[in-house]
Amino acid sequence: MHDLTPITALGGTAPHIDTAGDVTLTEVPDVSLASVAARVGQENVCATRLAKLLGAMAPEPGRASSGDPYAALWTGPNQWMLSADFNTHEDIAAEVKSHLTDAASVTEQTDAWVCFDLTGPRINAVLELLCNIDLTRFDTTHATRTSIHHLGCFVISTEAGQSVRILGPRASAGSLHHAITTAMASAL
Structure with a gap:
């Protein structure tokens, strides 16, 4: 029998936390993810069922929603990424x-993405160095796909000017982490 130990995307047994000034970057390994794409001809049925599951309408373009137990992110026409706590929703795709x-069509995405929370009153200064988001209009629940360090990432505002969640490709977690921490050191 193998004695396996789960590791985070950055290779640790505990989440990695970095601080620069009053900004903190926290690796969030306990997030389950699933992508949802409405099938052709089933868009309205999918939207209705998804709204029932979320307890609210699915997010519009450029938006995200947070709920209990599911949060959702608009990723394209009739497409969303859903997330939940891994400890209670490990098999999110099947749920x-x-x-x-x-x-x-629902696809498991949990181990395909790394999740970071960037928090603090000066996160906009950090994000301005990382991506081309118009931060003056980026309020709570805004979300967008952008490029950070040549990586396709999602940036979700969880509290305007104070907190964002960044989803990036897990295979490039180290590069993404390095880019964010370098921007933190440069901006603050």
Whole structure:
């Protein structure tokens, strides 16, 4: 029998935390993710079932929603990324699929992405060095796909000017972490 130990995207057994000035970057390994894409001809059925699952309408373009237990992020026309706490929703794709049935294609995404929370009153100064988001209009629940350090990432505002969640490719977690911590050191 193998004695395996789970590790985070950055290779640790505990989340990695970096601080520069009054800004903190925290690796968040306990997030389950699933992508949802409405099937052709089933867009309205998918939207209705997804709204019931989320307890609110699915996010519009450029938006995200947070809920209990699921949060959602608009990723494209009739497409969303859903997230939940890994400890209670490890099999998120199967859970979501059971609600949406044949109205959508649901794909497990948990180990495909690394998740970082960037918090503090000067996060906009850090983000200005990392990506091309118009931060003056980026309020709570805004979300967008952007490039950070040549990596396709999602940036989700969880509290305007104070907190964002960054999702990036897990295979490039080290590069993304380095880019963010370098920007933190430069901006503050």
